[in-house]
Amino acid sequence: MLSVTTFVIVSVIKTVIAIFVLLTAVAYSVWLERKVVGHIQNRWGPTRVGPFGLLQPLADGVKFLMKEDLTPPYVYKPLYIAAPMIAVIFALTSIAVIPVGNWVNIGSIQTPLQITDVNIGLLIVLGITSMGVYGVALAGWSSNSKYSLLGSLRASAQMVSYEIALGLSLIGVLIMSGSFSLREIVDAQAGHFWGFIPNWNVFRGQEVAFFIYLMAAFAETNRVPFDLPEAETELVAGYHTEYSAMKFAMFFMAEYANMITVACLASLLFLGGWHGPLFGPHILQEILPLFWFFLRVFGFLFLYIWIRGTLPRFRYDQLMNFGWKFLFPLAVTNLVITALIVALKS
């Protein structure tokens, strides 16, 4: 047991590191997106600022800070200002319960690689993401513009609809591991079966759930092909039409932070978290789990960008039909079958 002072110091250090890593990852996933989409479309993407355009996120950040922060006269000010804050706060908060690796020992202090290990971690992530919709909804309403309002109405309807399929797809995983703790869910996926296939949930009968989660997660984060809330060909920019400078950048940050959270969650729940082959000297064995985890998250982000560069956008009724008439029944069926199999096995 740690003393209170050490606990506070360790927590503060971990929080600072986690936020720093997350914000850097957000900035560089924007760079990655521009680069990958550029190559998909036979362009180069950013190349001018630094080698391979690597300093582009910094330049963008400075640009956003220096730009004029316009507040249109017809907006409802308190909520107009609060909305981007709400979006970014909830997007950054959920990282607090995401574990990225095993326990580490620094001197006599033993601590998990996670800001806090709670036994309802998954529920907390779901709760925080379900609150995140307010940022988008209020932004559209308080902007007092038809494009913004339509965008935010679409966003709230879409998020509420797909949250059900998302939640139901996760229950299968919960039944198999018997815990809400993200760490325990990952630990339940250690090892192999039949000698070589990793014991990940996605290989143990949760393939359908993984597919549903993937689809629902795209819709929850408003990404192509579900980016109706900001469909630029019909709604200018959707819910953030009236925002400029850093306020706009905050919505941008929230979207990418949500993408990273969703990617982390997919890796933890379905792909065995940080489990992977360990080899080499002791120090390498300590670092490898982190590397495997970040590799998975990177894979998901790449998949996001790849799909954005490939697929067109859904029509709105197609989106609702897909969510309610296809994903939802599929998720319920998967849940019932998983529960039956687990009950028959025990």
Next chain:
Amino acid sequence: MLQLVIFLVFGALCVAGAVNLLVQRHPINSALSLIVVMASLAVEFLLLGAEFVAAVQVIIYAGAIMVLFVFVIMLLNAGEEEATKGSRVAMLLGVPAVVVGSGLVAWVLVEHSSAQSAEALLGAPRTIGWMLFHEFLLPFEITSVLVLIAIIGAVVLASRLDTSTPEPGSRAAQLDKMGSVGQLREAGSPVEPVGAQNRRQG
């Protein structure tokens, strides 16, 4: 000690949110205050060791039900609340009634409650699941049937308006082809230009 401080802070926040909910004139501000109330209640549950209830409080009440509230307020574009004769009467009668009611509850709690430590409360997901599917299985199932009836009732009420088939070629039929727009019209929402509605002065 720390727990007590956090408990008091969030208790105060909860009460402040509830008061603000009543004082605010605009429905969206009231709805947002209600979210604050729900979120601080969730923290109180967490401090009492009922972490599952806390999470459910956030996911269901703050995350789902209040989203629908805000959604409806946005969609109907409800304006500022106006004071009517009825609301003044309610104000005159309601405030004393609330004072008397909360006084009674406080008296009952102080005089007649048996102090129970937080450890005695069962709040872990496993215990709740066990209790739901063993001791309280029948009430649980009956409640779920009740919810199902409510859902079916809502679907029936929503679809009954749809029975009159519009003449082919009419404006309504064209709208129906567009799916969701048709439903919106059937639900009786005001057909006004969206931008002109929630414009307020200043």
